[in-house]
Amino acid sequence: MSELAAVDLDSAIKSELDTENGITEEGDHVSTVTQALFHNEEEKEDKEGNDNDDGDNDSGTDHLNTGKTETLLQRCKRHDRGTSNLPDTFQSSHLLFYERFKAYQDYMLGDCKPSEVKTFIAEYLEKVMEPCDWLAVWSTDAFDVLVEVRDIDLKDLKACVRLGLPLQCDTKGCEITEESMKFLLVATQHKVPLQELEVVYEESGDFDQTALALEHLRFFYKHIWRQWDEEDEDDDFDYFVRCVEPRLRLYYDILEDRVPAGLVVEYQSLLENCSKCFQQFSVLRSDLSYDSDSELDNISMAEVLKLFDQLEMYKRKLHIIENPLLRYVLAYKGSARLKRVQSHGPRASGMKVVHVVTSSCSPIQLQSLLSARLMPLCSSQDTVIEFHRDPVSAVDLCYQGDVVILLPGRYIVSSSIVIPDSITIEGFGFPDEVVIEKENKGDSFVESTGDDVRLSNIKFIQHDAIEGILCVRKGTLNMENCVLQCNATGVIVRTSARLTMNMCDLYGSKGAGVEIYPGSVCSLVGNGIHHCKDGILIKDFADELDVMPSITMENNVIHNNEGYGVILVKPNTAEYSKPADKNEGGIAAHTAEDMQGPEASLISSTATLTSSKLKCPQPKSGGDSTDSNMAAFTTRKWQFSHQLSKNKGLSCSQAVQDLMDNQIFVSIQGNQFRRNGMGDFGTFLY
Numbered sequence: 001m002s003e004l005a006a007v008d009l010d011s012a013i014k015s016e017l018d019t020e021n022g023i024t025e026e027g028d029h030v031s032t033v034t035q036a037l038f039h040n041e042e043e044k045e046d047k048e049g050n051d052n053d054d055g056d057n058d059s060g061t062d063h064l065n066t067g068k069t070e071t072l073l074q075r076c077k078r079h080d081r082g083t084s085n086l087p088d089t090f091q092s093s094h095l096l097f098y099e100r101f102k103a104y105q106d107y108m109l110g111d112c113k114p115s116e117v118k119t120f121i122a123e124y125l126e127k128v129m130e131p132c133d134w135l136a137v138w139s140t141d142a143f144d145v146l147v148e149v150r151d152i153d154l155k156d157l158k159a160c161v162r163l164g165l166p167l168q169c170d171t172k173g174c175e176i177t178e179e180s181m182k183f184l185l186v187a188t189q190h191k192v193p194l195q196e197l198e199v200v201y202e203e204s205g206d207f208d209q210t211a212l213a214l215e216h217l218r219f220f221y222k223h224i225w226r227q228w229d230e231e232d233e234d235d236d237f238d239y240f241v242r243c244v245e246p247r248l249r250l251y252y253d254i255l256e257d258r259v260p261a262g263l264v265v266e267y268q269s270l271l272e273n274c275s276k277c278f279q280q281f282s283v284l285r286s287d288l289s290y291d292s293d294s295e296l297d298n299i300s301m302a303e304v305l306k307l308f309d310q311l312e313m314y315k316r317k318l319h320i321i322e323n324p325l326l327r328y329v330l331a332y333k334g335s336a337r338l339k340r341v342q343s344h345g346p347r348a349s350g351m352k353v354v355h356v357v358t359s360s361c362s363p364i365q366l367q368s369l370l371s372a373r374l375m376p377l378c379s380s381q382d383t384v385i386e387f388h389r390d391p392v393s394a395v396d397l398c399y400q401g402d403v404v405i406l407l408p409g410r411y412i413v414s415s416s417i418v419i420p421d422s423i424t425i426e427g428f429g430f431p432d433e434v435v436i437e438k439e440n441k442g443d444s445f446v447e448s449t450g451d452d453v454r455l456s457n458i459k460f461i462q463h464d465a466i467e468g469i470l471c472v473r474k475g476t477l478n479m480e481n482c483v484l485q486c487n488a489t490g491v492i493v494r495t496s497a498r499l500t501m502n503m504c505d506l507y508g509s510k511g512a513g514v515e516i517y518p519g520s521v522c523s524l525v526g527n528g529i530h531h532c533k534d535g536i537l538i539k540d541f542a543d544e545l546d547v548m549p550s551i552t553m554e555n556n557v558i559h560n561n562e563g564y565g566v567i568l569v570k571p572n573t574a575e576y577s578k579p580a581d582k583n584e585g586g587i588a589a590h591t592a593e594d595m596q597g598p599e600a601s602l603i604s605s606t607a608t609l610t611s612s613k614l615k616c617p618q619p620k621s622g623g624d625s626t627d628s629n630m631a632a633f634t635t636r637k638w639q640f641s642h643q644l645s646k647n648k649g650l651s652c653s654q655a656v657q658d659l660m661d662n663q664i665f666v667s668i669q670g671n672q673f674r675r676n677g678m679g680d681f682g683t684f685l686y
Contacts, residue, residue: 071205073212076198084170086146089137089198090208092215097252101245103216104224109240114232117225117239121217122154125194128209135164135200138192143176145169149197150190157217158191195221223251228278228315246322253324260444260467267321274314281307343420343450344399352383355394358407365407369428373405391417391425391436398423400450406458408433422450422475427457431483437461444492446470448477459483468515472497479504486513490532493549495519502526512537513561516549523552534563535676538664540570552667559674564682 076091078084107128112120131152138147138161146164153160163185167178195218199211224247229239250267253259284304320326347353354377356369377383388394392413394404404425413436419425427434434457438445444467445460453475459482462469468489470479476498484490484504489511493499498521506513509532516522516538529535535558538549558565673680 071201071203071208073208075201084144086137086144086168086170087135088201090201090211090215092211093219095215095219097248100216100219101248103212104220104244104248105240108216108220109244111238111240113237114230114239114243117230118157121220122157125152125154125157125213125217128213130207130210134207134210136161136197137200139196139198141172142174143169143171145176145181146200147192147197152194153191156191157194159194159197160190161185161192162190224248227275228311246324249324250322259327263321263327267318270314270318270321274311274318277307277311277314281311345421346400350382353397353399353402354378354383354385355388355398355402355404356385356407357388357391357394357404357411359389359409361407369405369407373428377403395419395423395425406434406436410435410437412437412439414439416444417446419446419448419450419453422452424454425456425458426454427459429457431457431459431481435459435461438463444468444471448472449474450477451475453477455479455482457481459485461485462487468492468511469509472499472520476500478502486510486532490514490529493517493520493522497521499523500525504528507531509533512567513558515539516551518549519547521550524556525552525554527556529556529558530560532561534567535561535565536567538566538568540568540664548664551665553665553669553671554667555670557672557674558680559672559676561676563676563678565673565676565680567682567684569684 071090074091076089078086078088108124109117109120129152130149132150134149136147136149136159138145146168147161148164149159149161151160152158163178163181165178167181169176169181194214197214199207199214224244226243229243250259254264281304284300284307288300288304354374356374361369374385378385386394386397388397390413391404391406391411392415395417398404398419398421400421400423402421402423404423406425406427408427408429417436436458438461445462446455446469448471455477456479460469462485464487469484469486469491470477471492471494473494474497478500480502482504484506486506486509488509490506490509490513491499491501492515495517496519497517500523501514502523503526505528507528507530511532512534513529513532514522514524514536516536518539524536536553538551540548553566
């Protein structure tokens with residue numbers, strides 16, 4: 001995201017490296033800034049003990065005071081950027097996650113509701129900011145200029161300023177004179193947004209609190225706040241828990257390369273589209289006349305409803321990406337490399353190629369390879385042999401019907417292996433002898449989209465991953481006798497894809513060992529799935545158009561997983577159905593209120609995004625049928641949206657032993673479940 005790129009990465013990296021190396025001067029920055037950010041309870045108690053006769057103390061105004069006379073913040077040197085004549089400012093943009101988290105949770109926002117956000121922020125700024133007589137750099141897209149703050153208007157989050165004389169200014173592609181700046185300030189009534197001010201650096205420490213407060217304000221409105229947040233119909237929820245924390249975590253996940261690049265682009269695009277949609281919705285809604293029967297107003301109402309639906313769709317998708325529990329299960333569409341790699345189809349010449357991958361081999365290995373595999377495959381004259389040192393390049397050069405044979409060895413790859421054609425990839429030996437290891441972060445390890453892809457006798461090792469180890473996005477993948485040492489998610493079977501996984505060993509996933517999507521066909525026979533977050537995750541019914549997956553599970557050993565052996569993920573629709581009703585698979589719908597004990601608090605995430613306020617006209621007596629139908633439809637629409645906004649309960653996970661009877665299973669027999677932390681079968685409602 002372009003906004004995220006603005007963060008001073010060099011300063012952040014330098015701060016963390018200095019901390020690790022124990023440097024005392026700049027390495028103490030994290031601890032000293034933490035002291036400046038957070039209240040020292042021991043000092044507070046000592047002060048209260050010594051000042052009992054002084055009456056009530058407003059501790060909220062003192063939580064940044066440390067008793068030191070020098071600044072606790074670093075200097076942001078402007079002369080390093082070029083020939084700037086502006087004074088240096090405070091360096092505050094490199095704060096760590098827990099520093100911002102603590103400041104927003106404990107001091108700035110607390111447990112406020114969306115409608116109370118601006119009030120809480122104003123109260124926070126009133127306590128910690130110097131009210132007047134400090135210098136700042138007014139920074140915009142066109143210029144940076146030195147100003148003096150004379151007063152603060154907390155209601156509008158603006159500062160009353162006057163121009164610093166003589167004029168000190170840096171321009172960005174335009175010419176600025178003293179007269180033009182004075183004219184601009186007169187036009188704005190000498191008021192500028194607080195977010196655009198950077199406090200001039202002083203070693204005294206008197207303005208540390210002001211600099212930090214402005215940084216928190218600037219970051220909040222740039223990366224956390226959304227225009228539609230205060231439009232929430234259901235205002236009775238904790239804004240920090242619902243919105244601030246997940247968005248803050250996502251920001252730092254992106255900053256620290258824990259989110260795939262494709263998903264970052266998708267999130268940025270959704271934000272932009274949602275913002276445009278909200279602007280259009282707001283304009284049409286404000287222009288709508290609710291007491292008119294004209295055809296024009298009916299058309300406008302239809303447009304408003306259409307934009308309302310679109311806005312809710314964008315908000316729901318944003319919520320899914322912001323929630324780390326749902327981000328990969330429901331949101332991610334694929335890597336950038338997957339979009340670049342295209343299917344070759346059959347060769348025009350009709351030739352078939354056997355690609356042999358090896359860095360070196362002994363005469364005995366070569367002789368064995370010739371007799372066991374190459375001679376049978378190359379018996380006809382329309383087959384040739386090519387040699388490669390890298391499995392990625394070998395797969396990239398494959399056409400439909402080709403075969404890739406990997407000789408024993410350890411192959412280190414840095415990019416994804418994308419398989420768009422129907423080919424066979426096999427290891428010539430045992431899986432522990434033929435190892436493909438991904439060495440860096442990035443997109444998923446193996447992506448299969450071919451109609452008939454076959455993998456066998458290979459061990460895949462994934463380190464420090466962002467995505468899953470193998471994803472079947474479409475087509476069919478047959479995998480046999482493979483070992484998958486995961487790091488993020490294990491094997492993912494997308495909608496309409498088919499997976500046959502026989503005699504494989506999968507372990508180490510931080511998510512689910514196998515994720516199965518609606519409309520897919522999955523056959524798991526004789527596999528070991530262990531030491532993952534959950535063994536097998538089945539996603540069911542994201543919307544009414546989804547088709548149930550078709551799953552065969554026979555003779556698998558699913559053991560030592562942290563959560564459930566098999567877990568079903570589905571929308572929380574209990575709000576709209578009778579508690580005793582069962583869904584198509586025979587499993588009762590459960591909500592957080594139905595649960596007791598530690599399982600009820602296992603996983604919590606908000607289920608449904610809030611809806612924008614849309615005041616609807618009432619049907620008029622005696623009106624024509626078109627108006628009445630439009631009004632009735634609008635009323636039903638509003639009531640449904642209002643019902644959704646009330647469904648704000650926590651998502652939950654619950655053990656369900658009759659999951660084996662669900663219609664999604666074509667066959668389920670001979671499986672062994674051992675030492676799974678939450679049980680053998682369960683559901684997760686989102």
